Amino acid sequence: MNVSATPHIRSNESTSRIMLLVIIALLPATGFGIYNFGYPAAILVGVSVATTVLTEFVYEKIMKLPVTVSDLSAVVTGLLLALNLPSSVPWWIAVIGGVFAILVVKMLFGGIGQNFMNPALGARCFLVICFAARMTAFTYDGVSTATPLAMLKAGEDVNTWNMVIGTIPGCIGETSVIAIMAGAIFLILFDVIDMKIPAAYLITFVIFVGLFGKGGWDAYYLTAQLAGGGLMLGAFFMATDYATSPITPFGKIIYGIILGLLTGLFRVYSSSAEGVSYAIIISNLLVPLIERFTVPKCFGKGGENR
Amino acid sequence: MATLTFKGGIHPYEGKELTKDKPMVQITPTGEMVYPLSQHIGAPATPVVTVGQRVLKGEKIAEANGFVSVPIYASVSGTVKSIEKRLITTGDRVDSIVIDNDGLFEEAPCMSVKPIEEMTKDDIRALIREAGIVGMGGAGFPTHVKLSPKEPDKINYVIANCSECEPYLTSDYRRMLEDPERLVAGLKIILLLFDHAKGILAVEDNKPDCIRRLKELVIDEPRISVKVLKTKYPQGSERQLIYATTKRAINSSMLPADAGCVVNNVDTICAVCSAVIEGKPLMHRIVTVTGDAVNDPKNFIVPIGTNYAQLLEAAGGLKVQPEKIVSGGPMMGFALYDINVPVTKTSSALLCMTKDEVAKWKPSACIKCGKCLEVCPSRLMPSKLADYAEHAAKEQFEKYNGMECVECGSCSYACPAKRQLVQSIKYMRRTILADRKKKS
Known part of the structure; x- marks a missing residue:
């Protein structure tokens, strides 16, 4: 008979189940990306996922560690990385990104849960630095074009309706607000992600852009800012990454506010139109500090008789 | 009325339907009875019998040793076989009195009790102590100590913990359903000790029949009310229960009395009633025998000292070989490697599970999900x-x-x-x- 310490029952939650739910939640955005950008997008998704899974497997084999690819977290990383690539990049860029994400950002720091930076975004920023031209060249329907966010920054008119639906140039998975929201609602319903981070992020961002953006409080401008670039994908799928976001309830709100401020700052004042990736990886670095200052008051020790 | 609760907690599979509708059945033990000297928090009791001596049912076999300690009574008649170390539910071997049950159940005279109106508060406390009553929810803290706070006048609430939030357990539920008068009478006795206190029966909302029955019983009791709590684990935890019912929070350095509260479990309050009204010491408790490996899950009125194996037999034995057997509930109970251990004052259940969920999973790295x-x-x-x-x-x-x-x-x-x-x-x-x- 088995003997163990209490409790003797466990919930049916598991790491692989959570990762599977995230993958399912990313399917609408992935599917729309492939529909929007055609087969090159599908190839990039396949190459990226295969690379991340293989990298984790090979690293763990070489280092004689237990193989953890069955927890599906490498699949999530690969998928997120692909969704953050323009469809026009060659396949080997996805390979370099995938190896960097898993090997450098994740495994060298101790594997799942130990990385201090979102692996997919770390890799994306690495790729932007290495292959700046390729990573910022967007083609749509075979024509080279600027993203709506860049057009907005240049003062041109954009079609916000197309931005919400997603029939615009951009990275593979970031264009369709509807597809991303469908996945986000799914994750919230299954209690995988918490509303605190995305809500604080988006509200802060809107206030910042409303106050300092050149469009001001104009609804059209704000909608375009919200729907443009990687904001929605970032807010719901990258900023909520467990390992690189605070675990304290109040810390989540602080983290969301910092994200909103940084994203607003980058989008309004920097030379680039986009800023979500940098905002998230910089905020990732602040997480240990945020957690230290937001330890919840324990029961029986915090004011109001509580 | 809104259902009261606390922040946090979980909703595990309840498993209460296995035994919920099974009335309590009296068990008649045979053979050896084992009485560990330490069935409570505090100093172990001191034996007052010698090997070979004949004892009667209801006879004191061990005396309290200090204020935070209680006596122990024989629950059968027979001869003292030995006083030696025996295995108990926690896996420890502790000094125990072993009695050979002669099967006659010859009773010793009850403790002498005055009519309740003539008793002083100290008489009542002394009687509760003399009866060997401890918290029967699991902790086993001597009840008379709980009922003797430094400033009894500052106690505002006497809370009856009727939550039974541990999955699978239905012993308190059956007690409330079949013996609610005793529960209310016991609470009234405890209220006699605290002049400024109100009595609260705190019941989880998964026991609507108990809520209805108890509400009927206290309709003419101005000092007692029934409060409905949300069904959630650990709603029956003392601190969480106090917070849910009174919105007062205590930390580890405080006692419930510091928040003006005294909390007692259902079975404990019933034991208080039996002791003070009828002069009966604590000799029995209710044990749920349950789990998917048991043929006929049931609730039993069990003489303390009975071997768990006899309980399992009385419940029809095992359907299949269980992977894990637990004394108590699945959240805080003790896993047993040997079922030949005695029922003590704090044993609430015997749970036999065909699958061990703990062994099914391998611990992995923290993913910081929060x-x-x-x-x-x-x-x-x-x-x-x-x-x-x-x-x-x-x-x-x-x-x-x-x-x-x-x-x-x-x-x-x-x-x-x-x-x-x-x-x-x-x-x-x-x-x-x-x-x-x-x-x-």
Whole structure:
């Protein structure tokens, strides 16, 4: 008979189940990306996922560690990385990104849960630095074009309706607000992600852009800012990454506010139109500090008789 | 009325339907009866019988040793076979009195009791102590100590813990359903000790029939009310129960009396009634025998000292070989490696599970999802505390309020990485408490 310490029952939650739910939640955005950008997008998704899974497997084999690819977290990383690539990049860029994400950002720091930076975004920023031209060249329907966010920054008119639906140039998975929201609602319903981070992020961002953006409080401008670039994908799928976001309830709100401020700052004042990736990886670095200052008051020790 | 509750907690599979509708059945034990001298928190009792002596049912066999200690009574008649170390549910071997049951159940005279109107408060407290009553919800804290706070006039609430939030357990539920008059009478006796207190029957909302029955009974009792709590684990935890019913919160350095509360479990209050009205010492308790490996899950009225194996037999034995047998509920009970252990004053259940969910999962790395923070009723950071515990970082562990943990196990239950969170935290708490004892 088995003997163990209490409790003797466990919930049916598991790491692989959570990762599977995230993958399912990313399917609408992935599917729309492939529909929007055609087969090159599908190839990039396949190459990226295969690379991340293989990298984790090979690293763990070489280092004689237990193989953890069955927890599906490498699949999530690969998928997120692909969704953050323009469809026009060659396949080997996805390979370099995938190896960097898993090997450098994740495994060298101790594997799942130990990385201090979102692996997919770390890799994306690495790729932007290495292959700046390729990573910022967007083609749509075979024509080279600027993203709506860049057009907005240049003062041109954009079609916000197309931005919400997603029939615009951009990275593979970031264009369709509807597809991303469908996945986000799914994750919230299954209690995988918490509303605190995305809500604080988006509200802060809107206030910042409303106050300092050149469009001001104009609804059209704000909608375009919200729907443009990687904001929605970032807010719901990258900023909520467990390992690189605070675990304290109040810390989540602080983290969301910092994200909103940084994203607003980058989008309004920097030379680039986009800023979500940098905002998230910089905020990732602040997480240990945020957690230290937001330890919840324990029961029986915090004011109001509580 | 809104249902009351606390923040955090979990909703495990309840499993109460297995035994919920099974009335309590009296067990007649045979053979050897084992009475551990330490069935309560505090000093172990001192034996007052000798080997070979004949004892009667209801005869005192061990005397309290100090204020925080209670006597123990024989629950059968027979001869004292030995006084030796015996295995108990926790896996320890402790000094126990072993009685050879002669099967006659010859009764000793009851404790002498005056009519309740003639008793002083101290008479009642003395009687409760003399009857050997301890908290029967699991902790086993001597009840007379709980009922003797420094300032009895500052007690505002006497709370009857009718929550029974542990999955599978229905012993308190059956007691409330079949014997509610005794529960209310017991609560009234305890209220006699506290002039400024109101009585609260705190019941979870998954027991609507108990709520209805108890409400009927207290309709003419101005001092007693029924409060409905949300069904959630650990709703029956003392601190969480006090918070849910009174919105007062206490930490580990305080007693319920510091918040003006006294909390007692259903079976304990019923034992108080039997002792004070009928002069009967604590000799029985209700035990739920349940789990998917048991043929006929049931609730039993069990003489204390009965071997668990007899309970299992009375419940029709095992359907299949269980992977795990637990004394108590699945959240805080003790896993047994040998079923030949006695029922004590604090044994609430015998749970036989065909599948051991703990063995099914292998602990993996923390993914920092924060689920343990969400469910922690003490609002701690279990993942962090477990890290500190695993690295023996005592100072950090205490700084992050590790000593406030109530060891309910919600964090381990909820953890998707299946980390042994509460196990690590518990181990660290034991170490620190032992250190403190050494220093003082």
